[in-house]
Amino acid sequence: MTAPGSPPAPPVARAARYAGLVGAILLAVAGYLGGALPDAPLGATPVSIWRAPGGPATLACWLIGTALLVGAWWALRAGAPSTLWAYVTVGLWALPLLVAPPLGSRDVYSYACQGWTYAHGVDPYAVPVAAAGCPWLDAVAPIWRDTPAPYGPVFVLLAALAVGLGGGLTGTIVALRVIAVAGLLLGALCLPGLARAAGVPTRRAAWLTLAGPLVGVHLVAGAHNDAVMLGLLLSGLLIVVRRPGRPSALLVAGVLLGLAVTVKASAVVVAPFAALAAVRGRHTVRSLARDGGWLAGGLLAALLVSSALSGLGFGWVGGLTHSGDSEQWTSPPTAVGLVVDYAGAAAGRNPQAVPVLRTVALLVLVGVLVALWWRAWRTLRAFDDVAERTATTRPRVALHGAALALVATVVLSPVFHPWYATWPLALLALTAQRTTWFVLPAAAAAFLALPDGTNLARFTKAPGAVAMTALLLPALLHALRRSRPR
Template identity: 35%
Template sequence: MGFPVDLRRCQALGLAGTAFLALGGETAGALPAHDFLAPGSVQAVLGLVGVYFGVVLLIAAWVLLGGVVRGPEPPTPRSLLLVLAVWAAPLLLAPPLFSRDVYSYLAQGAMVDAHIDVYAYGPAQLGGPLADEVAPVWQQTATPYGPVFLVVASVLSALTRGQLPAGLLGMRLIALLGVALMAAALPRLARHSGADPAAALWLGALNPLVLLHLVAGAHNDAIMLGLLGVGLVAARGRWPVLGVVLITLAALVKAPAALGLVAVVALRSRGRGPRAVLRYTVTTATAAAATTVAATAAAGTGYGWIAALKTPVSPHNWSPTSLLGRVTGAALDQLGSGLAPFALPAWHAAGLLVTAALLLFIWLWLRPGPVYALGLSLAAVAVFGPAVRPWYALWGLFLIAAAAPTGSVRTRVAAASAVLALTVLPSGAPADVEQVILAVSGGVLALVVLWQAHQAARPQSPVRERTA
């Protein structure tokens, strides 16, 4: 007999995982400068081990919960939402984890509040303690985010008056709102796509990447995906114009959500002729343009966000195109070629061409359901774009979870999620050998504990009495 698994045990194991995450993050997370501990200090070492101990426990709880969802008596979506709330609870007051991007959000909100053009200047222009928290690589970089997110960040800056603890909590609450919208949309999108709502929630909302990067990391991808999800729900129902408005607002947080407008046209014109496609295309484009103009005017930040879409990415980014660009550039440099500086831009351009070709293939050749096609499209954008981060995987994963046609697709996506959940240090900084060893040690310790629990739960074989 295997490890006894039920919803309650999965909930408790995941809660233990996020509790260790929160505790470890107190000394190993993306801490403010005045709380930063040297990586080799005892507290930082224990924190890093504790975080990865918690990550592995959380992944194990999620995998076991997947077995319960696929079992003969799967939990209801409502009970899964309760599990999500329990797992997320310890992370609410934890320091930022796995990225320092939240400090950039707060600095950009303060810049808008101070009437500094965030599309022309980086946080260094703001100056002061808040700007000092931004990672050095982004100090001089203009924001790549749209006016809707900047309005949210500006309002939060005004409410918290630049106070860091309040600002961090506010950004996390905004991210939680986005996760709540995602969780609300998933079952509805799954039913529309003929998928299992419980399986959709398990893969798309209780995924460790959601908890690690949208909740603990407070990334603005949460509000983008939340608006995109509820926009698709509205568009497939009786409020198509509202759906277009919500999806456009999502794109004015982060640009990839604009692909959702293609899904709206496909949802409304499915099974109809070319005239219907043209009519819904015009209607969708008009509503999206009106929303964009109104939102940009209300934000008062201007149209600099269009040029900001070309904001440079980190030179150490590990997207396939960036990696190939660096390798090619280094090889050309060794050969003494003057083409070395053009290697990275050339590979980024190639990535855009590959992405465009994949999008045409998905929508015009494969022609899956609109929600699933959108998920595949966003996954292609994330993989072949100039920048890749683990939380970018959620762009496509969220909708693939809602509409994947087979269980094998979910299994492969779940395996990729588990691997990606282990790839970033809780401080958000690049890893060195010592930190990798400590992280692996924490994960191995969790596996040992899980194995011991498994062994203890197995029934003991009866000992036969020897006969004389």
């Protein structure tokens, strides 16, 4: 038997590599048969997809391809044979997905229309894409046609750049995919340095972060802006752990973290933990204010300058309120609210519990983030007097706190989409002692969407809400128990 943490046997690794490649090819085929093409019918259901011409072949390719990618990722969850082997394999799997149509979501068309809106002198935070007259409106999912852009000014600028470079819709989608892949490449370049700082094998961190099906389907083929956010986030954290206590480096790191926030606001929860990693020497309030202050200064500068240069100000903050317009059981607080509503309906009442539970969850999230930060702070102070153990322990404690903060943000948010699971994935791969508790949910999330962007959660609302509510407490307890760093 292979010892825990040792490289997998060559036959296992070879089988995983080519099984994943076959899976990626099948997903690309499913994309051409019934992916999120611009002229694909909207509002499809699993039954209508099955009955469509080529529907059985589309679903078969999609499910088998996803299963092969999930199986290959799972088989090597303890780590690839080497870091180079992991990068080569991920690149091999990405090739079919790079030439596939958008998969698993139609969000890339929303990006295109928001970029078109800004490029034509209209504020995407004040005017929805439908009112702006985007020529590609028919490709945008109906739920996002009349809502303002929920992304920061940096991503709006990138989307407008894609429109300018691409010209038409196809060229814009290609440009947005190139931008997403660039974000992933930036993150991949940062993983070895972060893994060394955290004291974990790079071959494990690279495999868990990049080889998962959610990355290939949603960040590569789907061109989600989460890839850009993660690239900026990891690059900022790498500078922090390599150059703690150095003002110029921390200022640059803060700018990178701020740019990540101006792509997706959820990145902001990492900043307080990055401030902990920025401290050089003993962790005192004075040293935290000194070193963390440089980091915060860079972050605020990125927010202010990008908002001013774009001419959009902070209108994007208001757009965040529309991100929870859909109600899906994949969000735990929404699931609990739905169960309460179902129980109320059975009793002849209408409690309208979903908005209440979502508000409570956000308040709980604030408390959880504070508790996680305080625990990391106390742990780091305890290690200040154990010099021989601080070389990797100190950055690992801070990074693990940031990972758990992202987990809490995903779990307690009003809405959950499969690609949200990629947010904490890299930091958990760098810090978590055990992997099953976060690899298993990420693998399950890969099956939640169909190639055309149809969300299966929409068609399993009641049973899904009941199941999520029943599993919520034991799952959270298990995750917290198993996620402790060494």
